[in-house]
Amino acid sequence: MAGGDAGLDRLTGDRQVIDGGGGTAAPGWDRYAHWRRGPAAVLLAVLLALTVLAALTRPTASMDGTPAERPSVVPTGTAAASQRDDDLALYDRIIARVASGEGYYTAAVAEQRASNYPVRPGLAVRLPTSALIHAAIGEDGLQAIAVLLLGATGWAWWRRLANEPGGARYRNYAAALVLLGGSTILNRYYFVLHEFWTGMLIALSLGLHRPGRYGWALAIGALALALREHALPYVLLMAAMALWRRDWREGAAWTVLIVLFALGLSWHLQAVTALTTPADPQGPAWLVMDGMRGWLSKTVLASNLRFLPYWAAGPLAVAMVFGWSGWRSPAGTTATFLLLGYALAFMLAGRANNFYWGGVIAPVMFLGLAFVPMAAVSLIRTVRGR
DSSP: OOHHHHTTOBOOTTSEEEETTTTEEEETTBGGGGSOHHHHHHHHHHHHHHHHHHHHOOOOOOTTOOOOSSOTTSOOSTTGGGOOOHHHHHHHHHHHHHHTTOOHHHHHHHHHHHTTOOOBSGGGSOOSHHHHHHHHHHHHHHHHHHHHHHHHHHHHHHHHHHTSTTTGGGHHHHHHHHHHHHGGGGOGGGTTOHHHHHHHHHHHHHHHOBTTBOHHHHHHHHHHHHHOGGGHHHHHHHHHHHHHTTOHHHHHHHHHHHHHHHHHHHHHHHHHHTTOOTTSOBOOOSBOOOHHHHHHHHHHHTSGGGGSOHHHHHHHHHHHHHHHHTBOSHHHHHHHHHHHHHHHHHHHBOOGGGGGGGGGTHHHHHHGGGGHHHHHHHHHHHHTTO
16 A cells, blocks of 8 residues: 555554554554654653652541551451441441331431431432342342342453454453452442442443443443432433434433432432431531542542552552553543543542442443553553654
């Protein structure tokens, strides 16, 4: 092919993008192989700075800011079997009362008030879905669901990567990484934490999604939203991405889900308000502007990164997001926006003892490690002018 025509031969998938000027070839899905040198150099500098900052930042799960490498919900020591974090014990008592036939809102408000937990604003009381399911099927039922959910999520991503540009060569590693990221869901100790279930459902929903084929992804996303309102950014992103593709039908479907959730949340807040008084304690503000520490405290302490020293866990969290950004595909683009959006949210909102919020994105984050070698090599080669 003549040099003048080679630059026009831009193909997708595992086929090559030919650069007629330099005679080199790079896959179309290798994002940073096609960047200009200047922007690539800026990104590399920012990435190195964030990596160093992450290595120096100690996550904390304590309200007083005391550094901690592991959150208090991780049982340690010889008496670990009999220990139970206060928050988890609270959820245990609420579920027990619901299982005995008591209404969820009556039980939740009474237990939170008795334990000096805030019940105002209404969002201080969790949505009822998780407690109702837990009370209905018990821990053994949840154990079976956890195994099926983890397996389904790994399978969904293994299938999706086979159909994404460049994904086939990474799908074995990626499926293993999403299983690693979501494996915390198998631990009965965490069954009462809404965020871990929500994170697995978000990962499954995104793994099942295909542009133009969204039915199962929408249904799983709706369940995630019913468990925890923290899934709302994911649903908003899916609606925005569909509208950006001019897929009006899918955009409308996600928009209807958002409207239905808003109505359900309004009903939830009214149910809580009906049982509270101005004398009830008001919860502290969630807007804390904690920056890098806020993001790492959630993503590290609520994931299997917590078992690593903080100076290794932090840079790995940065690498996970970077890896996703290097994969130019529908899944890669969506996941990059998703993780950047939650990163910004966690930097601005969420107190130190809200570290478990990070469970909402942990399974999806881990998968990004599969693309780190490709993204790093391409970015460096572009900066070097190769």
